[in-house]
Amino acid sequence: MTEYVTVPAGAPLTRNGAIHLYGEDAATGMRRAGRLAAEILDAIVPMMVPGTETRDIDDAIRRHMLREGAVPATLGYRGYTHSSCISINHVVCHGIPSERALKDGDIVNVDVTPLLDGWHGDTSRMYLVGDVSLKARRLVDVTYECLMLGLEQARPGNFLGDIAHAVQSHAERHRYGVVRDFCGHGVGRLFHDAPEVVHVGRPGTGPELRPGMIFTVEPMINIGRPDVKLLDDGWTAVTRDRSLSAQFEHSIMITDDGCEIFTTSPAGLHSPPYA
Secondary structure, three states, rough: OEEEEEOOOOOOOOOOOOOEEEOOOHHHHHHHHHHHHHHHHHHHHHOOOOOOOOHHHHHHHHHHHHHHHEEEOOOOOOOOOOOEEEEHHHHEEEOOOOOOEEEOOEEEEEEEEEEOEEEEEEEEEEEEOOOOHHHHHHHHHHHHHHHHHHHHHHOOEEEHHHHHHHHHHHHHHHHHHOOOOOOOEEOOOOOOOOOOEEEOOOOOOOEEOOOOOOEEEEOOOEOOOOOOEEEEOOEEEEEEEOEEEEEOOOEEEEEEEEEEEOOOOOOOOOOOOOO
């Protein structure tokens, strides 16, 4: 049986399997952290051109966070040594920034999590580099639609399975594969917390959604099969069939009548192409 625990303002937390229910203090903190995360993804749009090295994007992200009084939650997390994850083409998630330069036709996911005043603003967004094929553009569009259809189901009285079903049914309607090996998660004071937010499921199943829950929804959608494999670096996950993959992510809080999205783009740059 799922356990729900109300979190007093400012209380220290440990991950113990319970779903934490937060109050208005958390919403205030998450709004600031989430807005900063979204502003960072807005700010790197001009860098998404052929020839830009992904390590330079990562450097710009780190500098932006530090300038705003935040730190990168990924830096030092389980030995990770970068301020973001940058995943290109068939990389599903956790791509490591490097001297690899962006190329014409690439599709790129950038995932950032600034830790600001104790709150984690976790979000990711897709970018199109140069002249991208119609097939790749369609994948990116459908993946964003999957995210937003899932969020339409994020309201009290529904279940995590309702979110998952909305994502899965839309992706599979387009004959795409939904990644099973990675999922969304609780977030807030903790970077990764309960519940696990899977993107494949049946309506009416899983934990019930209650006001105060904070978590990410972050579907990873492949043009081909859903299967992934982990590279020898221990981080980079790629599609087994080398097909293209796309992902969008928002951090949200369940409210009394729906959900609040903390990581919406202040500049209106919700999905590419970005003017």
